[in-house]
Structures are given as structure tokens and as C-alpha cells.
Amino acid sequence: MSLDVHPQLLRALRAVLDTGSLTAASEQLGFTQSALSKQIAALETAAGTQLFRRGPRGVEPTEAGHRLAVRAAAILDQFDAAQRELDDLAAPLGGRVALGGFPTTAMALVPRTIARVRAEHPSVGIDFQESSTPVQIRRLRAGRLDLAILSSGEGLPDWDLTGVELERLPSGRLMVAVSRRHRLARAGRVGVAELADEAWIAGRGARGEPQFGAWPTVPHPSVVAELGDWSARLGFVAAGLGITTVPSLAADALPSGVVAVEVDDPGWEGRSMGLARIGALTPQAAAVRVALFQEARLIADRGGR
Structure with missing residues (x-):
């Protein structure tokens, strides 16, 4: 058959x-x-x-x-990569760059990068694809992405990066997001023991996709809701139904009813963010790379605020 x-x-x-x-x-x-x-x-x-x-x-x-x-x-x-190659043939000088990132990069880092590139290189266009790290690695290998922002570190699998070049991007710490009415909202910084009895709003994605859940070292956390969309998770947090973990790169994009709080946790080694590519970059992709590092450094230097 x-x-x-x-x-x-x-x-x-x-x-x-x-x-x-x-x-x-x-x-x-x-x-x-x-x-x-x-x-x-x-x-x-x-x-x-x-x-x-x-x-x-x-x-x-x-x-x-x-x-x-x-x-x-x-x-x-392969179908999508072929379509992209055909589209590139008809693109004006300057061309387009396919950039991938996990969902929280879309909250501040990626839109600021796109705005910077648009201001500095008007002829360069960026096609952004939001997806999990394993999906991005697959798309990078298939030629569907020029650059991919990946997440790695404690609590995540050891991704197979054979043949992939990875540069570490500046990144801040993992934080917790709480309602402005929450008892920790004015603390600014708390010890991990303060999180022991909290209710948690966790992420939910497709099978095999890593998600932000309760704080990684809290034993037996009480997860009261699992939601796939960040706006839904933060809406639950704003209503006081629980708290959630967020990377500091998302802190600027939190809704007005939500506050980010830093956590002192000696038992947590943290996670990092990297920019992945395969082979040499085109001039337009190199310009996007520079803009990404500039914006990531700005966000990391002010702790996401």
C-alpha cells in the first residue's frame, strides 16, 4: 500500500x-x-x-x-521550509528572518526586538513563530527558522543540540507573579519558605511541551488550575485565585493587577536563555541577532522592571 x-x-x-x-x-x-x-x-x-x-x-x-x-x-x-524558500525568492532586498521563541519571549523581548529592527533596518522583516523549545529545535533543523530562542536549565530536558550553535542570551531570574492584593505583593523579594502554602496556577501545553508550574523546589504544591494561555493564567492570578511562576523577561508585560516578586532560593540553580542557529547567518539575520542581544541585556539589567 x-x-x-x-x-x-x-x-x-x-x-x-x-x-x-x-x-x-x-x-x-x-x-x-x-x-x-x-x-x-x-x-x-x-x-x-x-x-x-x-x-x-x-x-x-x-x-x-x-x-x-x-x-x-x-x-x-519540509513543506513549510519549501514554501519559505519560494517566498524568499520574491522578497525585496533585505529579505525576511524567521525567528522562533517560547511563549514568554513574546511578552516583551521579541516585540521590542522587532520594533528595534524595524527602526534601524526598515527593509528587514521578521516572521515570528511562538512555540516550545523542542518544536523550535525541530523547525531550526528543518530550515523553517533562522534563529530560535531556547530555554535550558534545571527542570528541563537535555535538548539534543547536535549541529546547533547556541549563544547564551542575557536573562534574569525566575520570579513569582501575585495579585496586587496578595500578602506578598509589597515584599519585592521573599524567601522560598514563604511559598509553601500557596495555591498555584500552572501552565498546560501540548504533550511533551515544558510549562511553568509551581515554584520548582516547593514540595507537594497545591495546583488549583492548569491553563494553556498566559493571559488566562495571569487573569486568575489578578483575581487572587493563586500565584504563578514567571521569568523576569515577562515582568514588564504583566497586567496592572499583577506584581512580580523575586524569590531567594539557594536550592534552585535556575534556567538560561540561548539563541540558536545552524550555519552562517545572512546579513539580515545577523542584524536581528544584534537587536535581540541588546534588548535582552536591557531587560536583564533592570530585572524585567
Whole structure:
């Protein structure tokens, strides 16, 4: 049997696997649930096997579904890279730079970098893709990104960076975000013991994607909500429903009802931020790199405030 299918069917497969739900996947892709179900059924017919099973918590991939999804990710990356190369041929002199970053980089670092590049190099455009570190590494290898801002350190996997050049970006410390009405809001800085009895708002992402949760060294934290979007998490914090961890690079972008507080924790080694690339940079990508370092240094020097 030859598996000859439209790329959209592979995108449907990836969306269902990443979200764990036909409903969530259909919302992500912009299809009705019925249309998405038909796409999965068509892919199963072409593959000649069942790709998903329904379970109490949504749909779970079969072994065949999981294996096909791994291949689908690589195939879709190549499709996107090919489209980008064709787009670059028609781009004006100066060209475009594909930049990736994990979600909190989009709160201040990336938009400030884009604004700086736009002011200093008007002919250079930046296409920003927000995704987790493992997804960025995959896209970097597939040629879909020129530069990728990665996170590494305690509590995160040892990413496979074979063939990837990584420069450490200036970065501040991990902090906690609390409501302005919270007892710690005026403290500015607290010891980790002060966090022991707090309720936590944690992040929730696709399978395998690292998220900010409770403070890393708090034993048996009470997590009262897991939310996928930063605006939702911070909305819960502003309402006094719990507190959450945030990197200092996001402190400037917190809503008015939320305050960032530093934490003294000798048991926490911290995390770092790096700028990754493969091979030599084009002149426009080099300009973006310089702007990223400038903005990251400014944010780190003032502790995100």
C-alpha cells in the first residue's frame, strides 16, 4: 500500500495528537469537528489502520497513529521550509528572518526586538513563530527558522543540540507573579519558605511541551488550575485565585493587577536563555541577532522592571 495523502490530513493528525481532542483540534485548525473527523477517517482509510482510540479523556493515538505523527511532523516541516524558500525568492532586498521563541519571549523581548529592527533596518522583516523549545529545535533543523530562542536549565530536558550553535542570551531570574492584593505583593523579594502554602496556577501545553508550574523546589504544591494561555493564567492570578511562576523577561508585560516578586532560593540553580542557529547567518539575520542581544541585556539589567 502506498500512503499518498494531502498534507492537510497530516496536519489534522498532528493537531489531534497535540491537543488530545477532536474539539480542540478543530478549533485550532479552523474546521468544524465533523469536517475534521472526516479528514481523520480519510487518513485512516489511506493508512489501512486505526490511528486513534476514544478514551475517557479524549482521543489517544494508537501505535500506528503515534508513528505516523512523528513522520508527519518532519514532512510538514519540509513543506513549510519549501514554501519559505519560494517566498524568499520574491522578497525585496533585505529579505525576511524567521525567528522562533517560547511563549514568554513574546511578552516583551521579541516585540521590542522587532520594533528595534524595524527602526534601524526598515527593509528587514521578521516572521515570528511562538512555540516550545523542542518544536523550535525541530523547525531550526528543518530550515523553517533562522534563529530560535531556547530555554535550558534545571527542570528541563537535555535538548539534543547536535549541529546547533547556541549563544547564551542575557536573562534574569525566575520570579513569582501575585495579585496586587496578595500578602506578598509589597515584599519585592521573599524567601522560598514563604511559598509553601500557596495555591498555584500552572501552565498546560501540548504533550511533551515544558510549562511553568509551581515554584520548582516547593514540595507537594497545591495546583488549583492548569491553563494553556498566559493571559488566562495571569487573569486568575489578578483575581487572587493563586500565584504563578514567571521569568523576569515577562515582568514588564504583566497586567496592572499583577506584581512580580523575586524569590531567594539557594536550592534552585535556575534556567538560561540561548539563541540558536545552524550555519552562517545572512546579513539580515545577523542584524536581528544584534537587536535581540541588546534588548535582552536591557531587560536583564533592570530585572524585567
